[in-house]
Amino acid sequence: MSGNSEHPAKEAGHPDLVDAFIIFLLATAIDIFLFTIATQFVARPVFSSLPQFMTSTYTSIWTSLVTGGAGIGLVIVKSLGAKKRVHPDYLRAIGFTASGLLVGIFLIVGISLFLNRVELQRPPAGATLVDFESTLNSRRTFEFVPIPGTNLDYKIQGTYYVADKKLKGEVTSAKLSTDTNYASPLPQTLSKLFVSVCYLHFSDGRDEMQIRPWPSKSANSRDIHVELKKNISATFASFPFEIDLPEGAEAGRTWLCGGATFSGGYIPFH
Structure with a gap:
């Protein structure tokens, strides 16, 4: 063994x-x-x-x-x-x-x-997307024209650039007008013209449009006084604006927007 x-x-x-x-x-x-x-x-x-x-x-x-x-x-x-x-x-x-x-x-x-997939929204057709690569020496242009369904005719033009997490620019031309067919259920007087940043922010399973700053501030607006009625035409002098870019703003989902405020609301510009 x-x-x-x-x-x-x-x-x-x-x-x-x-x-x-x-x-x-x-x-x-x-x-x-x-x-x-x-x-x-x-x-x-x-x-x-x-x-x-x-x-x-x-x-x-x-x-x-x-x-x-x-x-x-x-x-x-x-x-x-x-x-x-x-x-x-x-x-x-x-x-x-x-x-x-x-x-x-x-x-x-x-x-x-x-x-539960969600179809992400897109900025409005024709909106000016914010170019985050723009600089003082390579300014970009923008233009706001009437949104379908708006009975106010307007044309807002300007330039902008991005620096130090801020969107800076200038409204170079601003015109508002109505024709003989203009009608409003209530008297309205426009009191402010402003430029803002709109962006899409995904939250709680869906896209939400945010506008910054809101309400508008003196740094991104100009006081005006226009009583809306038939056959008016108003032109405004140029003015600069400066907006802090929000943290959630993304390229391709952020665009320039604005509006004209009146008592109780505002007319949006894109």
């Missing part, structure tokens, strides 16, 4: 209900930890406030395990401490389970995004 004896490799056992619970518990804890860390880096702390039923469950289980008290923690401790029992390969099982849960989560997110 040989003095060397070979011991057969110990085979992993098949997981029972308690093993499955341990594997699932640790796998989900790993996934939650990974998602919590990952979302912190993208400034979206989605996992910083988990549902109470989840936090309460994990708290009670870990407390029971650490203190060795009664309940599911005692069952897990006894199961792991059973000497005659063949345990499954926990590391392998937990790794596969955690990976499977991650794949399932990504599939659910992908399907949700597909089913």
Whole structure:
């Protein structure tokens, strides 16, 4: 007989209900930890406030395990401490389970995004998109002309450029007029002419149009006094404007806009 004896490799056992619970518990804890860390880096702390039923469950289980008290923690401790029992390969099982849960989560997110996809809006046709690469030496021009359905005829022209996160420019020509067909249900007197920045901002699952600044300020407007009635024509002197570009403004989704205010509202320009 040989003095060397070979011991057969110990085979992993098949997981029972308690093993499955341990594997699932640790796998989900790993996934939650990974998602919590990952979302912190993208400034979206989605996992910083988990549902109470989840936090309460994990708290009670870990407390029971650490203190060795009664309940599911005692069952897990006894199961792991059973000497005659063949345990499954926990590391392998937990790794596969955690990976499977991650794949399932990504599939659910992908399907949700597909089913709830939102068609992003576009700036109005003919609007002057803000060129964020423009400079003082390469000014861009803009022009506001009547929007369909507006019974006020106007033509606002000017130039602009972008510097130090501000849109600066000048209205070089401004004309307002009406014809014999002009009609308004209420008397209106225009009190201010302004230039602003309009942009589309995605929020709460949909696009919203924002206008900045609102209400208009002295830095982007000019006081006027025009009583709207039939057959009027008004021309205004040039004036400069300066607007702080909003944080959410993006190229291709930001354009110059403006308007003429009256008591209770304004006539929009694009």
